[in-house]
Amino acid sequence: MRIDIITVLPELLRSPFEASILKRAIEKGLVEVHLHNLRDFATSSYNQIDDYQFGGGAGMVMMIEPIDKCISKLKAERDYDEIIYMTPDGETLNQSIANQLSLKENVILLCGHYKGVDQRVRDQFITREISVGDYVLSGGELGAAIVCDAVIRLIPGVLGNETSALTDSFQDNLLAPPIYTRPSEYKGWKVPDILLSGHNEKIDLWREEQAHKRTEEKRPDLFE
CATH class of the missing domain: 3.40.1280.10 (SPOUT methyltransferase, trefoil knot domain)
Incomplete structure (x- = not known):
């Protein structure tokens, strides 16, 4: 390009x-x-x-x-x-x-x-x-x-992981779901158990649900 x-x-x-x-x-x-x-x-x-x-x-x-x-x-x-x-x-x-x-x-x-x-x-x-x-x-x-x-950033090869851009906010008119990294617990604040489960199908479903929930709360206009 x-x-x-x-x-x-x-x-x-x-x-x-x-x-x-x-x-x-x-x-x-x-x-x-x-x-x-x-x-x-x-x-x-x-x-x-x-x-x-x-x-x-x-x-x-x-x-x-x-x-x-x-x-x-x-x-x-x-x-x-x-x-x-x-x-x-x-x-x-x-x-x-x-x-x-x-x-x-x-x-x-x-x-x-x-x-x-x-x-x-x-x-x-x-x-x-x-x-x-x-x-x-x-x-x-x-x-x-x-x-x-x-x-x-959308051009193939620009991002280290080409699927990263596909899960950004506003792709499919949804905001991105919550994200977490190490440590799994900090000052008593815990990462949701589902993300530590290793069950990829359930994790994907949770992320999709959270994306819809966050969009409904923050940007309901995107559903229109």
Whole structure:
């Protein structure tokens, strides 16, 4: 999988891909992540990529020309399955979307800034718009990092145990059941006996029941 991220602040995005699971995925050759500084595609001597709104109003708008030049350059080199714009008014990221994107081969993530991008960018280039929640960030970079983390961990070979991602919260619209590790008793607090029984079928049933119970208590909306 290849992910190209178009950004005004590439330095803000480097660190997530230099540590932990994301770094290992890149080193294994399971994914490529490329950062593209939008200012490199500016046409003015000042590397301007934003301007005032037509019709007046507070806040600057990202210009169409630098974005067009960047996307066109990338599309000339390969075909893309999705060109995604990170925006607060996009569809809210969830596990289903992450699952879908993990099956793609080439994806572009465009990070918004200021008041956002010229609407013509959204009309002409964008195939999908994604939000990471009902709030506004200073830019789309942190949201793009979240999307990358949620997607890359699903690629086969990224996690040490490939079945781990299948039992995460929100797979099958359920929260994950309670989990425990050693010691089996601490300060009188005991691990449920069923988990120490060695009876795998009963343990699986217990975990399924607990997942339903926890979802009903914490996120009943998921059953809808």
